[in-house]
Amino acid sequence: MSTQSIDSKDLQISDVFKDFYRVPDYQREYVWGESDRKGERGDEVDKFLDDIYRELDAADGKEPPEYFIGTIVVCKGEDGVFDLIDGQQRMTTSFVTLCAIRDALEDLDADIPDTLTSQIAAASTDWKGDTVGRMRLDLQYEDAQGILAKYGEGEGFDAPAEGTRSITNLANAYKAVREFLAAELSDDRQKIRLFYGYFTNKVKLIRIETPNVSRALKIFETINDRGVGLDAMDLLKNLLFMHADATQFDALKSVWKDLTQTLYDAGEKPLRFLRYFIMANYSSDEKLREDEIYGWLSSHAKETGHENDPVGFADKLKAAATAYAYFLDGRGPDGKDVRAVANSRKLGGSAIKQHFILYLAGRHLSSPMFARLAREIENLLCVWLIAGVPAKDYERQIAKAATKLQSVSTQEDLDDFISEYISSQKRRHRDDFHRWMATMHTWDLRQYRLRYLLAKITQHVEIEARGSDGLEDLGHFLDTRNDIEHIYPQTPTDAASEEFGEIGEDEDIVERLGNLLWVEQAINRAAGNKPYSKKLPHYDSSSFILARSQGTIKLNGVNDQITQTVKRLRPETEWNVEAIERRQNWMADRAMEVWEVPAKAESPDEAAE
Structure with a gap:
């Protein structure tokens, strides 16, 4: 050159x-x-x-x-x-x-x-x-x-x-x-x-x-x-200005600036937001590709109204972008904290956002109704991801559900929506969900998702025993001062290996979900690579009931709430292959409660789904 x-x-x-x-x-x-x-x-x-x-x-x-x-x-x-x-x-x-x-x-x-x-x-x-x-x-x-x-x-x-x-x-x-x-x-x-x-x-x-x-x-x-990240919006911007009156230019420029800055500050791709916005408000076609958005808008002017009221359409986009930015931050459309939205981010990571289509479609709901919707979405998203449902399949279901969600206005409407679009999906995939939970190894999940699962199960036991007051924030359990403990160590001492016994057919038994415990980092470090019998005293000092009750049931009374919870746990006095299998099966059963998945068919019609 x-x-x-x-x-x-x-x-x-x-x-x-x-x-x-x-x-x-x-x-x-x-x-x-x-x-x-x-x-x-x-x-x-x-x-x-x-x-x-x-x-x-x-x-x-x-x-x-x-x-x-x-x-x-x-x-x-x-x-x-x-x-x-x-x-x-x-x-x-x-x-x-x-x-x-x-x-x-x-x-x-x-x-x-x-x-x-x-x-x-x-x-x-x-x-x-x-x-x-x-x-x-x-x-x-x-x-x-x-x-x-x-x-x-x-x-x-x-x-x-x-x-x-x-x-x-x-x-x-x-x-x-x-x-x-x-x-x-x-x-x-x-x-x-x-x-x-x-x-x-x-x-x-x-x-x-x-x-x-x-x-x-x-x-x-x-x-x-x-601002290279926002160039993809130029065609839509030109389309709106083309249909705006000259007297509307200043207003449109102001709205557009706020819209693009909101997406930029949120670190979101403009085209992904536009695609989700369209699917949440107008189209149930999950096959709409990002490179087809401009063509779709051009041919659906009657539905969007952007030709007759370009400023109004831009205002609607801006409001949706503001809500979208809140979702990315774990909040509801009104900017208030919604724990299930934050939890879904911890579950799905940064890339899985298809459920935002449902958030956008339901952002007109009252705060209590939106919070309930978000909780149901979190549960269903977990079932889809653990059961291995392909993204294209659950996105298809989301697109269908969004069309219906737009018309939900009453509590009865929301009940019907949840039954038709969310509960039915959980029933459909419950067997795969339970099977994966019962057979899962650590490498079957991304690390952040594994941490979410363990923290969520630990939280569920705490709430069941103590009530929800002060315990509803999953962030408290996902605090970086807590970590994954391998009960049978990844690099065991000779004493730990001898106490554990034969590994069995699964040479990677140490990485089974049933061998994992969510504990404070200090306890994880103190337990180290010791034999199980030497680890139990360290678990006893955990603030989490599930960890404290790993070895024996510790009763606090006769019929108090904590005692009733502890009686449902899976303590093991000895740790071996059979104990890991038993505990993992228990965790799979408990997961059905945590994410509110029906354990069995409730009617002949349901069984036939």
């Missing part, structure tokens, strides 16, 4: 990783997945993977559309390696994703595609004829300490997970990808290959190559100074 030209290329991931890149030592660290001050891990990697997977999954057997992940800015060095000036977070995450896919396939004894191997590392020969083997991506800042090469070389979970900021964040990123492959793709080699094919052939980015670093930094500054 010339000394002045800027070269821009639209590349799929497979083409991107045909070249070599380095992140210069003056760049900042890898920060995706970094924990905040509250100790909660960032969800950028989860969102990156989930957004890509949703595009593939929505294709339903047809050729899926391409998916754009952004722009990178590079400058080629004299050795032919690209200096990565902007975009290192998504490039590093993409590289780690390729490493994790390779490692997952290897663990499944599946063939590793040659293309995948070469996208991670390859050799290059310079003009002198010297051949050098290297990783496709190299982090040169001091904080990285060569850790990325560990993942490239296949060390995976054996790579250091603590030390510098980047080492910790990269370990979190790799773990997040492996959790995704296990939970969303069931560690199925064919599904993983399909995802790999889509990821490398349909996921694309724009690579901007500049002749020197100073030009690259200027472009980086320009990109990051612009």
Whole structure:
């Protein structure tokens, strides 16, 4: 390229990783997945993977559309390696994703595609004829300490997970990808290959190559100074202004500015919001794609009224965007805290938002009615996710339900809606829900979802024993000072192994749900890798009834509420394979209560569903 030209290329991931890149030592660290001050891990990697997977999954057997992940800015060095000036977070995450896919396939004894191997590392020969083997991506800042090469070389979970900021964040990123492959793709080699094919052939980015670093930094500054995230709204904005009277321009500009700023501040994709808004208010077609929104609006002007009253339509969009931002923050449409909305965010993570369609469709309800709706949605969402219902299937149900929800106005209407659209779905999937709860391992779920499950069951027992006063906030239980305890340790001492006895057919029994207990971190650390008999005294000091009653029933009276609750628990004086099975079956049965899932058919008609 010339000394002045800027070269821009639209590349799929497979083409991107045909070249070599380095992140210069003056760049900042890898920060995706970094924990905040509250100790909660960032969800950028989860969102990156989930957004890509949703595009593939929505294709339903047809050729899926391409998916754009952004722009990178590079400058080629004299050795032919690209200096990565902007975009290192998504490039590093993409590289780690390729490493994790390779490692997952290897663990499944599946063939590793040659293309995948070469996208991670390859050799290059310079003009002198010297051949050098290297990783496709190299982090040169001091904080990285060569850790990325560990993942490239296949060390995976054996790579250091603590030390510098980047080492910790990269370990979190790799773990997040492996959790995704296990939970969303069931560690199925064919599904993983399909995802790999889509990821490398349909996921694309724009690579901007500049002749020197100073030009690259200027472009980086320009990109990051612009509101690039909101450009997708321009067509709709033009459509409204086209139908507005000149006297309405100022009002429309003001509303539009507030609308777009609300979405920007919330970190939400404008097109996703628009799609959900349409599905919540006008259309039950769950197949409406984001790239079809403008065409849909153009052909449904009578329904939306945007041609006759563009300002009114913009006002409606703005009000919906405000409510949507509240939902993202765990609140109801009026801005007040709604625990079930916050809980659903902890359950679904950052990517699963289809249930927001129902929130939008029901935002006209009174506060008590909306709170009840949100509670029912949380329960159903949990059933769908644990039972493994595909996103395209439950989105279809959501789209149908939203049409009906728009007309709900009375408590009787809401009762009928819940019975027809929510209770019926829970009945339909209850057997799969119970089966998965009874057989689940830790890798069957994303880590945040596993924590939600355990905290929710623990909370349920506390409320049953003590009443709901002061205990309704799941955040109290999900506090970072609490953690997952493996009753039979992941790395047991010889004494713990001897006391536990034979592992049995399931070599991964330690990762069964029945072997997990939700306790305070201090108790988790104190219990350590000890035998069960030595752990029980530590559990006794927990503030949670479920943990305190792990070994024996501790009665507080004769017929008081706490005593009645404790009698329903599953204490085990000894810990072995059979005890884990019994406890997991108990947890599966109790989960039916926690998420209000009917335990059995209530009528011949229901049994036939």
